[in-house]
Amino acid sequence: MHEQLPFMLALVAAIVLIEMLAKKWRVAYPVLLVVAGLLISFVPGLPRVVIDPDMIFFIFLPPLLFEASWSISFKEMKKWWRIIGSFAFLVVLFSAFAVAIVANHFIPGFTIALGFLLGGIVSPPDAVSTAAITKFVTIPKSTSAVLEGESLLNDASSLIIFKFALVAVGTGQFLFRDAITDFSWMVIGGVGIGLLFGWLFMQAHKRLPTDAPSDIVFTLIEPYFLYWIAEQLHSSGVLAVVSGGLFLSSRRFTILSGASRIKGFSFWEALIFILNGIVFMLIGLELPEVVAGLRADGISVRTAFGYGALVTGILIIARIISSYTAMMATFLFRRSVIPVAPQRSWRSILHLPLLMGWTGMRGVVSLAAALAIPSMLNGAPFPQRNLILFITFIVILLTLLLQGLTLPYFIKRVGFVQFSKALSEEEATHKAKTLLLKETLRFLKESDQEGPGNPHLSYMVEQWERKLREPEKFRITEASKKAYLDLLDLQRRFLVGLHNDDPEIHSDIINRLIHQVDLEEERIRS
Structure with missing residues (x-):
């Protein structure tokens, strides 16, 4: 076991390097991994x-x-x-x-x-x-x-x-x-x-x-x-x-927290990459x-x-x-x-x-x-x-x-064709973001009416109205942290509902937007 450990570590390092080369040469990495495994198998003493x-x-x-x-x-x-x-x-x-x-x-x-x-x-x-x-x-x-x-x-x-x-x-x-x-x-x-x-x-x-x-x-x-x-x-x-x-x-959006989804995505991406890489190298070896x-x-x-x-x-x-x-x-x-x-x-x-x-x-x-x-x-x-x-x-x-x-x-x-009429990814993303911003403004304005005079809610209403015209980053104070976390939770639930109700918006777009909400939640909680 100890004798094979350096070889296995070198194999994993080779997989990472080959994937980098595949990106640079714009070649699918499974092709290079199979060929590399075949060439490595002829090295004496392995x-x-x-x-x-x-x-x-x-x-x-x-x-x-x-x-x-x-x-x-x-x-x-x-x-x-x-x-x-x-x-x-x-x-x-x-x-x-x-x-x-x-x-x-x-x-x-x-x-x-x-x-x-x-x-x-x-x-x-x-x-x-x-x-x-x-x-x-x-x-x-x-x-x-x-x-x-x-x-x-x-x-x-x-x-x-x-x-x-x-x-x-x-x-x-x-x-x-x-x-x-x-x-x-x-x-x-x-x-x-x-x-x-x-x-x-x-x-x-x-x-x-x-x-x-x-x-x-x-x-x-x-x-x-x-x-x-x-x-x-x-x-x-x-x-x-x-x-x-x-x-x-x-x-996943009801049973896992935002932190679990963010960290779990990175973990599974690395794990699956290594498993796939090992299998494709084994094909050659x-x-x-x-x-x-x-x-x-x-x-x-x-x-x-x-x-x-x-x-x-x-x-x-x-x-x-x-x-x-x-x-x-x-x-x-x-x-x-x-x-x-x-x-x-x-x-x-x-x-x-x-x-x-x-x-x-x-x-x-x-x-x-x-x-x-x-x-x-x-x-x-x-x-x-x-x-x-x-x-x-x-x-x-x-x-x-x-x-x-x-x-x-x-x-x-030749080009693939659509199976049915559908919005382009850019159009669908713009539609989802616009609907999300409108729902966010509706929630903030209703919250402001329930508690008039709240400067933090008024500030967020102003900023989100500006975001419809010109998106920009803004800091959140500690006093409005809870209100902002409630807002992020509402955005997440709205996007899940939008995913179920709107057939024009693909799941990848919804997942990407929810991932952004999760990242924002982690930034606020940290």
Whole structure:
């Protein structure tokens, strides 16, 4: 352990430096991390990186999924649930099915069960890779909501496929009736466990005398506990984490203080960055071990690379085809979501599914699932494990390099279109700020009428009226501190209500404004 500590610290430092280079070169950092991990793996004398397959899911997946469920807009998920559901379930299922058929037909020794196992591993696109790449270009909020919602739910659907395929490989048979029963329990039980224990954690946050550090510790424990209890009950730990995370995130403004939200955001941002960085580096670091396993199985690297390229091509084609199908079905059953393109450009509308299909970079979940394949099965080596690991690595590498490096160019060339008419971010932000200022003035004037002659309230009325014309900072005296804190609490509650009532204002804008209110509250309290 002590011998590997300097290596692990150096690895974390390398992740930070590579992320800095990625920003400077305007390249998605997952691409550089994978390449860097691959290059580092060839340095002689480095400690061997060994990951326990039984622990890979438990270490990485719960916090990654939990943070994603807190970051996504539940309001936007409800708005675009048809498109999100199509991509998260139908597209993943079709991709896994296509991989299973092709693998069974072209790769020697691959049964249908092994093909579905591979398909379940490589079918879900990676949210981190997509987010890291699309941040260099401007995409509509509606498209961003669909991609985020898909990435959150497709992990659950793909891992359910993975688990059933793993059972089929182990038993040599697939009982449809038992599968339906198990599948129903995994879905219903996973969601139910997540909601039940999410409610219990909500009560803990509300009723216990917590502060910012204890709230952060609670949020760190929650995803691991949700995942563990669901897995112990043979349900879906992934769905438990996702449903529990969505339940808690939708109530974050009532169960967490402003200080807890501010400090928790910084903590989770750093934690998720390190976890993602380690996983992407492991993709490269694990390659020599996988290659050694391939050679021990008598499979040449060139042949295995061909299989990986074949699976990558099938995944890209299947996602593009299913993207067109899913979009057509969605627009057919709900005409109100026909995209609104600039200058009514039908060319942009027709290219939209192609761009959506091209966002299918693979990453963290695929690697975690592949590494979670047990080394032994029924006392014998797991069939084709090394080949599955190598193919997964090639799929991740090729999709990151091929799609990841070209996606910004395609977006700039063609451009995403809105799914419906919507205000621009600048217009929506201006609208939200104007409504907030008007509500603030209304509250201050009513308070001034209730207690006439209060110089502090009169001063705030004057300053907020000036802020409508020309925003500027002003100091708050100790005497008016309580009144100002009440005002900030009113602003927060108003913004939460505005988020629920006004469909034109995106959740990101509301969260950003509430974050500013939280910061102002911390400044006043300090």
